[in-house]
Amino acid sequence: MDKKIGFIGCGNMGQAMIGGIVKSGLVPPEQVYAADPSEQNLNRVQKEYGICVTQDNLVPAKKCDILVLSVKPYLYTDVIEEIRDTVKQDVVIVMIAAGQTIAVNEARFGRNIKIVRAMPNTPALVGEGMAALCANSYVTDEEKNEVREIFESFGKAEFVAENMMDVVAGVSGSSPAYVYMFIEALADGAVLQGMPRQQAYTFAAQAVLGSARMVLETGMHPGALKDMVCSPGGTTIEAVASLEQDGLRAAVIRAVDVCTEKSKAMSK
Ligand SMILES: NC(=O)C1=CN([C@@H]2O[C@H](COP(=O)(O)OP(=O)(O)OC[C@H]3O[C@@H](n4cnc5c(N)ncnc54)[C@H](O)[C@@H]3O)[C@@H](O)[C@H]2O)C=CC1
Numbered sequence: 001m002d003k004k005i006g007f008i009g010c011g012n013m014g015q016a017m018i019g020g021i022v023k024s025g026l027v028p029p030e031q032v033y034a035a036d037p038s039e040q041n042l043n044r045v046q047k048e049y050g051i052c053v054t055q056d057n058l059v060p061a062k063k064c065d066i067l068v069l070s071v072k073p074y075l076y077t078d079v080i081e082e083i084r085d086t087v088k089q090d091v092v093i094v095m096i097a098a099g100q101t102i103a104v105n106e107a108r109f110g111r112n113i114k115i116v117r118a119m120p121n122t123p124a125l126v127g128e129g130m131a132a133l134c135a136n137s138y139v140t141d142e143e144k145n146e147v148r149e150i151f152e153s154f155g156k157a158e159f160v161a162e163n164m165m166d167v168v169a170g171v172s173g174s175s176p177a178y179v180y181m182f183i184e185a186l187a188d189g190a191v192l193q194g195m196p197r198q199q200a201y202t203f204a205a206q207a208v209l210g211s212a213r214m215v216l217e218t219g220m221h222p223g224a225l226k227d228m229v230c231s232p233g234g235t236t237i238e239a240v241a242s243l244e245q246d247g248l249r250a251a252v253i254r255a256v257d258v259c260t261e262k263s264k265a266m267s268k
């Protein structure tokens with residue numbers, strides 16, 4: 001892609017996206033810019049990925065065709081105020097912050113600005129991200145495809161209606177945290193039964209990875225896949241009955257629900 005891609009904010013999510021883009025070879029590292037006040041973060045991405053780094057937000061603002069605002073939601077007002085007179089006329093702004101709506105941010109720019117709102121997740125760093133995207137009417141189909149290509153360079157990406165963005169935070173933006181908790185708990189159970197800890201993380205994480213691929217690649221219902229593991233009178237159904245008793249599913253459904261509600265509340 002012959003575009004310059006900039007990041008304002010180079011923390012967890014910015015670094016995950018930069019890592020994904022550079023590793024995929026979508027654009028050469030010289031075409032990727034990151035601005036952040038943290039020298040430590042900049043040194044890390046500069047050393048690891050060879051991209052252009054600066055503490056001045058106006059550098060990527062001036063140079064980039066696609067500009068990702070990867071700062072915390074509360075900083076959007078200040079950052080937009082800082083860059084809005086410097087960005088290219090035709091720049092495509094990509095907003096990845098939870099609870100930041102297109103309408104509110106169009107108003108902050110105060111002109112007809114192209115905005116794509118996205119909700120990615122950190123597995124982007126290993127090329128297995130999941131992102132939802134939606135765009136305002138100023139973004140052309142070609143530009144939408146370019147932004148989709150960026151997100152697809154480190155995982156899957158789908159356009160959705162903007163009113164789906166809150167639930168996307170609940171089901172994929174934030175859910176890696178719940179999955180890590182599940183992996184940690186699986187490993188703790190194995191350690192309790194005598195397995196060395198590092199080995200336990202490998203066994204637990206590979207089981208989660210393989211199960212996720214089964215859902216995506218077989219297209220089978222998760223319940224049917226679960227039934228395939230449960231031998232009558234066997235070990236698995238003992239564990240499944242125990243998880244039902246302890247409310248695993250109810251706990252997860254509630255987690256997605258409260259996360260979604262928090263995202264909605266942040267939009268107000
Ligand atoms: N971490 C995640 O899993 C996900 C995060 N997001 C969104 O990504 C955004 C960033 O989140 P994280 O990367 O987790 O936060 P973070 O705290 O790791 O990174 C934010 C970065 O912004 C920098 N920063 C602070 N003030 C700045 C300024 N004025 N100009 C430029 N950079 C500045 C900080 O030094 C830091 O490196 C948030 O809006 C969040 O909602 C979206 C999806 C997933």
Ligand SMILES: O=C(O)[C@@H]1CCC=N1
Nearest residue numbers: 097098169173174175
């Ligand atoms: O916790 C957060 O607010 C961000 C948004 C999705 C994942 N992390």
